[in-house]
Amino acid sequence: MSSYKLNVRTLAAALALLALPAIGFAADAKENWKNQCAKCHSADGSGKTAMGKKLKTKDYTDAKVQESFKDEELLNDINQGVTKEGKKLMPGYKDKLSADETKALVDLIRSFKK
Numbered sequence: 001m002s003s004y005k006l007n008v009r010t011l012a013a014a015l016a017l018l019a020l021p022a023i024g025f026a027a028d029a030k031e032n033w034k035n036q037c038a039k040c041h042s043a044d045g046s047g048k049t050a051m052g053k054k055l056k057t058k059d060y061t062d063a064k065v066q067e068s069f070k071d072e073e074l075l076n077d078i079n080q081g082v083t084k085e086g087k088k089l090m091p092g093y094k095d096k097l098s099a100d101e102t103k104a105l106v107d108l109i110r111s112f113k114k
Contacts, residue, residue: 029104036093037105045112055089060112074106 027035034043040051045060047053058065079102081092093102 027101029101029108032097032101032105033108036096040090045109060109061114063113066110066113071106071110074109075102078102078105 033041038049040049040055041047041057041060042049042052047057047059060066077090078097079092079094081088082090097105
């Protein structure tokens with residue numbers, strides 16, 4: 001085998017290994033939910049936490065609640081945050097979560113429906 005072919009293969013393998021940490025860097029939806037959302041929305045999405053009750057968060061386990069909004073609205077709320085009557089109820093996460101992570105959170109929220 002020529003040294004050129006060997007060098008190309010070695011370079012390709014090295015680049016693939018370098019890409020692995022970047023691929024695995026994004027947290028999964030359940031971890032993001034636990035770290036960013038569950039304090040208010042609860043682990044199961046019901047909103048039955050002290051903070052959730054205070055803020056009157058939606059019960060994502062309720063099918064009627066799930067039908068009341070579109071995925072795009074959830075994406076926007078996660079990215080931009082939620083404000084009601086001039087009061088910030090939820091911070092936006094556009095600078096903390098990637099587009100894929102945000103979409104995965106939407107999918108997770110949809111999975112809470114009973």
